[in-house]
Amino acid sequence: MSQTTSERIQSTSSPVIETDVDVIVIGAGLAGLTAARRLVQFGHTVRLFEADDRVGGRALSAEAGGVHIDLGGTFVGRTQDRIMALADEVGVRRYATYDSGDNVIRWRQSLRRYSGTVPPMGAALLDVGRIQLQINRIAETIPLGRPWEAPRAAELDSLSLGSWLERNRASHTARDLIALACRTTWGCEPSELSMLHAAHYIHQAGGLASMLDTAGGAQEEHFVEGTHAVALRVAAELGDLVTLSTPVRKIDWSGPGAIVTTDKGQTRARQVIVAVPPALRRRIEFTPLLPPRYEQLSQRWAQGVLSKAYAIYEEPFWRRNGLSGQGLSDRGPAFITFDASPEDASRGVLLGFIGGIFGQEWDHLDEPERRARALASFADLFGPAALRPIAYIDQRWGSEIWTGGGPTAAPGPGTVLPYARYLTEPIGPIRWAGTETSDRWSGFLDGAVRSGERSARDAHATLALTAH
Ligand SMILES: Cc1cc2nc3c(=O)[nH]c(=O)nc-3n(C[C@H](O)[C@H](O)[C@H](O)COP(=O)(O)OP(=O)(O)OC[C@H]3O[C@@H](n4cnc5c(N)ncnc54)[C@H](O)[C@@H]3O)c2cc1C
Structure with a gap:
């Protein structure tokens, strides 16, 4: 007979369990904040732990010269309707x-x-147009949220965006322009990025023009008061459900539910949502260890x-x-x-x-x-x-x-086909959020909000099924 959660807790030598909640959310970026907000709206008890001394994660603003400055995410576009809806709900214009x-x-x-x-490039412009068209065509073949199911997934994942450009005889001008787009979009060089990832990401964004x-x-x-204002307003709604300066060190999911350990103590929950970038998952110790592909994902999907x-x-x-x-x-x-x-x-x-x-x-x-x-x-x-x-x-x-x-994460060649599914695949009571896990506008503010909404819906459905 399996142990009950309370029996398991009594048998550990760890500090006393502080609280017992339905869901613990880890990370107060827009993904984690959205997840916590939705769960509260569903009527669940929630705790949100944030490692830093502020909320917002990659949505951070400051004041300089008397104006609001967005140091992280800034821009939004018309098809990014989830971040816009959230900003509207909390009153950020x-x-x-x-x-x-x-x-x-x-x-x-x-x-x-x-x-x-598109800048004036003379005859080279024709080639830029050809390359853009080809990339958009490939992008459309990648199933959203399931790049490993793309018809040419293995071939595309074996190539970098740079080697794909070479193979398709892109002119120097086309390569240099794509390199500029690559640096802004993924923060890396075309030689460092899986072509399967690039194509999937572009499809998620509705094509190159929509993305750029x-x-x-x-x-x-962009937002009048800065992007951070959205995060701050959501955090204000959540009040003392958010605990700052509290990195989650360990998740014990060996029994039903999970016990989450921080430097301040332990909290037990029926579901856990980890809303941190894939590479940051490695800072958390999982007991039992996560299966190897989760570990590989967080090693190989570097920022x-x-x-x-x-x-x-x-x-x-x-x-x-x-x-x-x-x-x-x-x-x-x-x-x-x-x-x-x-x-x-x-x-x-x-x-x-x-x-x-x-x-x-x-x-x-x-x-x-x-x-x-x-x-x-x-x-x-x-x-x-x-x-x-x-x-x-x-x-x-x-x-x-x-x-x-x-x-956002910039996965290299050979890292999407084997690992991308573990971005979202739940394991035990653990679910994953964060912009990298979204199937639309991944990498953007909108993807973060979507992933928070999705993970909250899924946790809610599971809790409803297991309600006593
Ligand atoms: C320079 C830059 C420019 C950008 N420009 C744009 C743009 O113009 N438009 C756009 O849409 N997007 C843009 N983005 C991307 C956008 O900011 C992100 O996609 C989005 O903010 C990610 O939100 P998130 O909640 O998924 O992750 P994050 O914001 O990274 O949140 C994760 C949170 O988890 C916390 N955390 C990590 N580990 C732990 C732990 N062990 N325990 C507890 N907490 C933990 C972190 O401190 C962080 O607060 C930009 C990003 C950058 C950096």
Whole structure:
């Protein structure tokens, strides 16, 4: 006869069990916060443990030069309806990303203006279009949330995005442009990313244009008070159900339910939702050990390298020159820029992304050097006025120990086919959430919210089945 949970607890030498709840959620990013909120709405008892001294995870904002700055996730687009619904429910308003005027590109030593998403590349543009079309076609063949079932899954997973581009004789220009997109989207180089993952991710986002565009795409809007405000409002609703500065160290799932250990004690729950990035699952000790493929997943689905730099100016001076603030550069370190000025343009804000090879070096520099290099990138695109901000701020996600990088996991070749299913496959009382586990907009704020909703629904259904 199997032991009951209470018998098992009495037989351990661990500290006294503090509480007994229906569900413990681990990680107060948007995924964990959403899961906890939904479970409370379903009428369950919940505890949410967060390792850091704040909520929000990769949704983090700060104030600089008198304006809200998003140091992590910023943009949302029209098909990202779950993050938008959540923001609406907690009263955080959005506004359109500034998108008027010409974009600029610094490419092969020259600086040019252009309009639309695709820069002017002369004859090379035809090849860029061909490659985009081919990638979109492949993306459509990947079943959402089940990439291992794709018709050419093994072949695609054996290739990196970079080797796929080579095999398909992409021109240098097409390769370099895809590399820019890869650095911003996954924080890695095309040679480091599984082609199966890239295609699946693009399908989840509704195609390359939907993923990369400003108007009509994923960069269409951002939040007036910053993304962090959404997390803070949800946390305020949850009140003392959220415990900060409390990393979960261990999950014992050897009996019915689970016992979760933190430095502050133990809590017992009937279900556990782990809402941390895949690579961070390894920081938790599981008893009994998880089957090897779960362990391999968390070893091999490492986070990308993407950071952000912001310069705040008295006004968005580039607008006077008919520029949108959107720029591309093959020089770096800031290789993609946006105008992130407040809605009333009371200040001018330039946002630069620094990722992939540029991010690897930049993350090791001290603040004065990072500032100098980021401003030099802005000046390279928008002129010397960019060297005179009233404030500067940046964020290195690689130095956030409870995130380990950004914007999302960047799995290499050979790691999707064998391991992707263990992103979501529940084991015993343990369920998995976090943006990487979503079957739509994985890697984005929207994917985080969707995964929180899905895991809460599943835990609720299981609890209903096992209700006494
Ligand atoms: C630079 C950057 C730019 C981005 N830009 C965009 C964008 O413009 N638009 C967009 O949609 N998305 C963007 N993203 C991605 C977006 O921010 C993330 O997809 C989303 O915030 C992830 O939420 P999450 O809840 O899944 O994970 P996280 O936010 O990582 O939350 C996980 C939480 O778990 C906690 N944790 C980890 N281990 C433990 C433990 N053992 N015990 C307890 N707690 C633990 C962490 O501290 C963290 O709070 C960006 C991300 C970055 C870094």
